[in-house]
Amino acid sequence: MQIITDPAEMQAIAENFRLQRQRIGVVMTMGALHDGHLSLVRLAQKKAGIVIMTIFVNPTQFGPGEDFERYPRPFEQDAALARSAGVDYLFAPAPEQMYPEGYSTSIDPGPMANRFEGSFRPGHFSGVATVVIKLLNITRPHLAVFGEKDAQQLSVIRRVVRDLNIGTIIEGAPISRENDGLATSSRNIYLSADEREHATVLYHAIQHAQQETEKGRRDLGAIAGEAESIIDSVPGTKRDYLCFVDEDTFETAETAIPEKAYRFIMAVRVGSTRLIDNWRYVCGGGNDEC
Ligand code: PAF
Numbered sequence: 001m002q003i004i005t006d007p008a009e010m011q012a013i014a015e016n017f018r019l020q021r022q023r024i025g026v027v028m029t030m031g032a033l034h035d036g037h038l039s040l041v042r043l044a045q046k047k048a049g050i051v052i053m054t055i056f057v058n059p060t061q062f063g064p065g066e067d068f069e070r071y072p073r074p075f076e077q078d079a080a081l082a083r084s085a086g087v088d089y090l091f092a093p094a095p096e097q098m099y100p101e102g103y104s105t106s107i108d109p110g111p112m113a114n115r116f117e118g119s120f121r122p123g124h125f126s127g128v129a130t131v132v133i134k135l136l137n138i139t140r141p142h143l144a145v146f147g148e149k150d151a152q153q154l155s156v157i158r159r160v161v162r163d164l165n166i167g168t169i170i171e172g173a174p175i176s177r178e179n180d181g182l183a184t185s186s187r188n189i190y191l192s193a194d195e196r197e198h199a200t201v202l203y204h205a206i207q208h209a210q211q212e213t214e215k216g217r218r219d220l221g222a223i224a225g226e227a228e229s230i231i232d233s234v235p236g237t238k239r240d241y242l243c244f245v246d247e248d249t250f251e252t253a254e255t256a257i258p259e260k261a262y263r264f265i266m267a268v269r270v271g272s273t274r275l276i277d278n279w280r281y282v283c284g285g286g287n288d289e290c
Pocket residue numbers: 028029030056058061128131132150153
């Protein structure tokens with residue numbers, strides 16, 4: 001595995017692979033790699049001959065008071081994990097290489113970026129969209145794999161890539177979970193032992209929604225209300241949001257329409273750690289009587 005820090009060098013390497021008709025897949029990360037990231041690598045390897053991983057803790061997607069400074073950066077450990085996972089190139093630029101003096105461009109992904117995560121983290125999705133487009137331009141991939149855990153991020157990226165005619169295939173990879181259902185996340189390390197136990201309530205809320213929709217219920221607003229009570233029954237939790245949304249627009253959905261895809265999304269604070277999780281639901285998608 002080669003480690004590249006210079007955007008121009010990475011771009012030249014990628015361009016060369018394209019000339020050789022090699023298929024490139026990219027997995028973008030902010031480091032602190034865990035099993036979830038490695039499952040994205042495995043998916044990229046199935047679909048592409050050359051896999052590039054990017055590690056960049058992107059300052060423009062963190063708001064004031066968020067964890068940019070304390071975000072974990074175990075680079076040596078990450079590089080070893082990426083190498084043993086069979087990544088071909090690790091692109092890890094410094095902030096000043098991505099945003100040199102005088103840098104002034106940003107992408108506005110439109111209304112979807114202001115809902116839910118976007119309303120709690122103003123400017124977050126503009127920062128994500130901008131860095132993702134920059135990293136796509138630098139790594140020139142045929143496909144890019146993103147985790148479904150960040151469902152709104154995935155929908156925003158799909159929207160921006162479609163709207164700007166980028167031409168890269170965006171693949172969503174299933175959420176990787178611990179044995180008790182907690183979605184794997186670099187932020188799980190912030191949880192104390194008690195909080196770690198309480199955090200499983202997010203998955204219990206998802207299981208409730210799965211069970212109720214499997215019965216053929218379409219009243220998504222009411223199911224979400226019941227799931228809110230499940231979260232609220234656990235001490236030390238505080239909901240930022242929890243509801244079903246239309247997967248394309250991230251507008252709240254109250255009643256399911258056959259064949260449509262929804263996300264059951266939530267952000268919950270457990271102690272001082274903010275966790276997000278979601279479940280994709282297609283009305284009539286095989287496991288319900290919608
Ligand atoms: O999901 C992440 O880790 C980041 O938001 C991403 C896509 C790497 C952009 O910085």
